[in-house]
Amino acid sequence: MEGISPHGEVERQRERVAGGDRKIVLSVGHSSAAGKLTLDRPLPSVKSMRRKLSHVDGRGRVRMVDVSRKKVTAREAVARGRVFMQRGTLALLEAKTHPKGDALAAAHIAGVMAAKRTSELIPLAHPLILDGVDMAFSFDHERASVAIEARVRTRGPTGVEMEALTAVTVAALTLYDMLKAVDRGMVLGEIALWEKRGGRSGAYRRRA
8 A cells, every 4th residue: 555645755554454354544644643544445446446537537548527418407616715914914905005906806806707717727627607606705804814705606517616616716816916015925725615506416515
């Protein structure tokens, strides 16, 4: 069994055999205190994994999934993220007194545009006609950050999770671009999918 260390080094792990069942331990890091994940069953073979991964064909080559046979349903996805900054930068943003003007308006438009053009940025994403893209921004004074939310809707054969995540990411990048003249130390983070509805896999909601 092979695992990858945080430094990119390959670590060989021994398989433990007990009672006729294989128990595989994956170690992260080098110290004895490193976190471990124990699996009760052996990992699937590479061939079986390829059969389950729709973005990989039988020869292991990357492909765009054929969704022509999928049912067209109403689909929605919600993604969120944050831009952390100095408290003075947050005050300038809230008062709209920084050099470049209304940064939130620019980030809002950027998020909508990014959602619509996701297939041009993510190689295997499908071009979709979006029914709606809602962007929301809120000031968090306690954490000195701006929270960003994107809600994307469509009726189609595949979901809009990537569109929502792309909208949040590009909106965050736009805020950085608008504010970098006064604060180059800003940090983009906590970008994640929070909700998803529609499709064969049904609903998903991230736990807070």
